[in-house]
Amino acid sequence: MSRSRAHGGVTGGGPCGGAEAPETDRPVATWLALLEAPVDPVGVRRWLDDTLRLAATERGEHARSAAEAPLLVDVYRELEAIERHERAELLRGCARMLARSVPRTLGAAALDLLAPFGPHADRQIHRGLACETERRVSERLLRAAVAPPLDIAALDPCADGGAEEIIKGLARLALALERGTGISSDADGRLAVLEVRLALGDPAAALAGLDDLADELRASKADATVALDAVERARAAAAFAVGDDATVLDLLGSGELAFDRSASAGAMHAAARHRFLGPASGAEGTDRDDCFLAPVGSEERGRVARFLAARSPRPIDGPVDGPIDGPGDGRGQRA
Amino acid sequence: MSSPLSRSSAARSTRGHVTRAAAAGRWRPDAGWRDLLRTGRTPEDVLERLMADDPLRLRALAGQRIRASARFVDADRVVLRGLARIAHAATLDGPPRDRSWLVAEVDAAIDDVVAQERAASPGGEHDASPFEVLARPVGLDGRALRVACDDFNARPFVERIAFFSLFVEARSLDAAAVACSTTPTEVARRARRALDSMLDAVQEEVQR
Numbered sequence: 001m002s003r004s005r006a007h008g009g010v011t012g013g014g015p016c017g018g019a020e021a022p023e024t025d026r027p028v029a030t031w032l033a034l035l036e037a038p039v040d041p042v043g044v045r046r047w048l049d050d051t052l053r054l055a056a057t058e059r060g061e062h063a064r065s066a067a068e069a070p071l072l073v074d075v076y077r078e079l080e081a082i083e084r085h086e087r088a089e090l091l092r093g094c095a096r097m098l099a100r101s102v103p104r105t106l107g108a109a110a111l112d113l114l115a116p117f118g119p120h121a122d123r124q125i126h127r128g129l130a131c132e133t134e135r136r137v138s139e140r141l142l143r144a145a146v147a148p149p150l151d152i153a154a155l156d157p158c159a160d161g162g163a164e165e166i167i168k169g170l171a172r173l174a175l176a177l178e179r180g181t182g183i184s185s186d187a188d189g190r191l192a193v194l195e196v197r198l199a200l201g202d203p204a205a206a207l208a209g210l211d212d213l214a215d216e217l218r219a220s221k222a223d224a225t226v227a228l229d230a231v232e233r234a235r236a237a238a239a240f241a242v243g244d245d246a247t248v249l250d251l252l253g254s255g256e257l258a259f260d261r262s263a264s265a266g267a268m269h270a271a272a273r274h275r276f277l278g279p280a281s282g283a284e285g286t287d288r289d290d291c292f293l294a295p296v297g298s299e300e301r302g303r304v305a306r307f308l309a310a311r312s313p314r315p316i317d318g319p320v321d322g323p324i325d326g327p328g329d330g331r332g333q334r335a
Numbered sequence: 336m337s338s339p340l341s342r343s344s345a346a347r348s349t350r351g352h353v354t355r356a357a358a359a360g361r362w363r364p365d366a367g368w369r370d371l372l373r374t375g376r377t378p379e380d381v382l383e384r385l386m387a388d389d390p391l392r393l394r395a396l397a398g399q400r401i402r403a404s405a406r407f408v409d410a411d412r413v414v415l416r417g418l419a420r421i422a423h424a425a426t427l428d429g430p431p432r433d434r435s436w437l438v439a440e441v442d443a444a445i446d447d448v449v450a451q452e453r454a455a456s457p458g459g460e461h462d463a464s465p466f467e468v469l470a471r472p473v474g475l476d477g478r479a480l481r482v483a484c485d486d487f488n489a490r491p492f493v494e495r496i497a498f499f500s501l502f503v504e505a506r507s508l509d510a511a512a513v514a515c516s517t518t519p520t521e522v523a524r525r526a527r528r529a530l531d532s533m534l535d536a537v538q539e540e541v542q543r
Contacts, residue, residue, distance in 0.1 A: 071415075075386065078419035079378055086423070131427040136377050 027158035031166050034101050035094060037126045043133030048157060048173075050137055051087050053145040055155060055177040059084075061144040076140070084178050090132060091157070091174035092192050093125040095167045099199030107198035107206065110237035164200055171196045187217060187231070195234055203241035210235045362399055364434065365390040372425035381422040391437060393417050400441050405495035407484040408448050409465045417444035449488045452481075479537045486536035490529050493517075497525035 028048065029041040054062065062083075063076035100108050155176055157169035175189020190213055198206035210231055217228045239247035368391055371384045385391060397413045420440045431437065466484065467477035487495065493515070500511035501522065511526075512519040 072382075072386070075382060075415050075418050076379075078415050079382070079423060082419050082423050083378075135426055138377055138379065140379060 027166065031094070031098060031158070031163075034163065035097050035126070036101075036122075037129055039126065039129045039133060044129060045158075046137070047129075047133040047135075050141060051091070051173065051177060052155060054084065054087070054141055055173055057141070057144050059179070062138075062141055064144070086128075087132070088174040088178040090125065090128045091170045091177070093121075093128070095170035095174070095192070095196055096199065097122060097125060098163060098167045098170070099196050107201055107203040107238070107241045110203070110241040111195060111199050167196050167200065168193065187213060191231055191234060195237075198234065198238050198241060203238045207235065207238035207242060207244075210238055362392060362396045362434075364392050364437065369430040372421070372430040378419075378422040378426050381425050382418060385418055385422065391421070393421075393437075393441065396438065396441050397444070400438065401445060402499075404442070404445055405492065405499040406445060406449060406488045408445060408452070408488065411465075412448050413441065413444050416447050417441045420444050420447070452485050453489060479540065482536050482540045483533040486533050487529060490532060494525045494529040494532075497522045498529040501526045 025041040025045050028045045032039055032041055032044060060077065060080070062080040063073050096111065100111070155169065155173045157166060157173045159165050159169060171192045172189070174192055178188060190209070194206045194209045194213070197209070214228065214231045214235060217231060235247070371390060372381060385393075393414050394410070397410050397417060401408055401410060401413060417440055420443060421437065424440060425431075466481040469475075470477040470480040487498070490498075497511065497515055500506045500514050501508070504511075506514065508519040508523060512522045515522050515525075517525075
C-alpha cells in the first residue's frame with residue numbers, strides 16, 4: 001500500500017468512516033485484531049495520523065504555534081512533552097504486544113520474563129488506545145504541522161509488509177515522536193527497535209546492537225544512567241535468549257534485577273525454548289521440568305516461577321512467590 | 336517521566352487517596368473546580384481555564400507537596416508540569432472523583448521534574464536556573480548547588496526527610512526524631528548520610 005493511500009496525506013485530513021473498514025483502515029484493523037484490542041480502527045487511524053503529524057513536527061513548534069505569552073509557551077511545551085512521551089509509550093506497548101503475539105520466539109520469551117505483559121497490562125494498553133482515539137484533534141498541532149521539517153516516509157506504522165514491518169513502523173514512529181530528531185540517533189528509540197528485533201527472533205543481532213548502544217552510552221559525557229539501566233536490562237534478555245548464561249548472571253547480579261545467582265539461566269533458557277520454539281518448530285524442545293521458585297521479595301523470580309508454572313505439565317501447589325533454597329540449577333526444588 | 340500507565344495507577348490508588356488527601360488537608364481548590372476538567376475538551380481548553388487565577392490553587396498545593404516529599408525542586412516548574420499533566424489527563428479520563436486525584440498529579444509532576452533534572456546533563460538547558468539565582472547571594476556555585484540537589488533528590492525518602500527536618504525546618508533532634516518516627520541517633524545518621532552523599536557528588540563534579 002502506498003503512503004498516500006495509507007494516510008490520505010500527512011497533513012491532509014483523516015480517514016473515511018463507514019460500516020466496513022475502508023482500505024485505508026485495514027492494516028490498522030489487522031494489528032488491532034492481533035492485539036485483540038476492541039478499539040475502533042477509524043479512530044486509531046485518525047490518532048496515528050495525528051501522531052505522524054506530531055512526529056513530523058520539530059520539537060517545540062507545537063508549543064510555539066500558540067505563543068501568546070511566555071508562560072503559555074512554557075506550559076504548552078510541557079504539554080507537548082507529555083503528549084509525545086505518552087503517545088510513544090503507547091506505540092511501544094503496542095509494538096511489544098504485537099511482537100509477543102505474532103512470532104513465538106525465544107527473544108519474545110526473554111522479554112516476557114524481564115518485562116512481561118499480562119492481561120492487566122494488555123487491558124491498560126487497550127484502554128489507552130480507546131481514550132487517546134476519542135480525543136479531539138489539537139488545533140495547535142494542525143497549525144504547527146503546516147510544514148513538517150522531518151521526512152516521515154519511513155515511519156508508516158501500517159504498511160502492508162506483514163507483522164514485522166508494522167511492529168518496526170510502530171517502534172520507529174515512537175522514536176521519532178519522542179525526540180523530534182533523526183530516527184537512529186536516540187538511545188530510547190534505538191532500544192525500542194532492538195527490543196522489537198529481539199522479540200522477532202533475531203536475538204544475536206539485537207545483542208550486538210545493544211552492546212554497541214551500551215558502549216556509546218558509557219562513553220557519552222551526559223548522565224546516561226537511566227538509559228543505561230534499560231539497555232542493560234534488554235542486554236540481559238538478549239543474552240538469555242542466545243543462551244549466554246554467564247553474561248546474564250553477570251548483568252543481573254550487578255544490576256537492579258533481583259534474579260538470584262542460584263537460579264539457572266540455562267533452566268530459564270531451556271524452558272523458554274521449550275515453550276516458544278519447541279512447539280512451533282517441533283525441535284529444540286526439552287522434556288525436563290525446569291522449575292525454580294522465587295525468593296521472598298523477588299518480583300522477577302516470582303515472574304519466572306509463574307512463567308515456568310504456566311508451562312509445567314503438572315500443577316504446582318503452593319504460592320509461587322514462596323522462598324526456595326535449591327541447588328545451583330534450581331530445577332525441581334521447592335521449599 | 337511517568338508513563339500513562341503509572342499515572343493512572345498512581346491517580347487511582349485507593350490507599351493513595353486517603354494518604355494524599357490527608358497530607359494536603361490545608362489546601363482547597365475553588366468550588367466547582369471539577370467543572371473545569373470536564374471531558375470532551377482539548378487540553379488547550381482546559382489549560383485556558385486553569386491558568387486564569389489558578390482556580391485549583393496549584394501553587395499552594397505544589398509547595399505543600401514538595402515540602403512533604405522533602406525535595407529540592409523548582410516550584411514553578413512543578414506547577415507548569417502539574418498544569419500540563421492535569422490538562423492532558425482530564426481530557427482523557429474526564430473530571431476526577433475527588434481532590435486526591437489532583438494531589439496525585441502534582442506528586443507525579445514533582446517526580447517528573449526530579450527525573451528531568453537527573454536526566455539533563457550538568458551543562459544542559461536547566462543548568463543555570465533556578466540554582467544560580469539561589470546560590471549567588473550566599474556565595475555558592477550554582478552548578479555545585481544543582482549537583483548537590485540532584486544527588487539529594489535521589490536519596491531514599493527517610494534520609495531526605497531527616498535532612499529536611501534538621502536543616503530546612505530547623506527542628507531539634509528530638510522533634511525531628513518524633514516527626515520521623517525513629518530515634519534521635521537514627522535521624523542524625525540518616526541526615527549525615529544524605530549530607531555526605533551530596534558533598535561527595537559535588538567533589539566528583541569539581542574533579543571532573
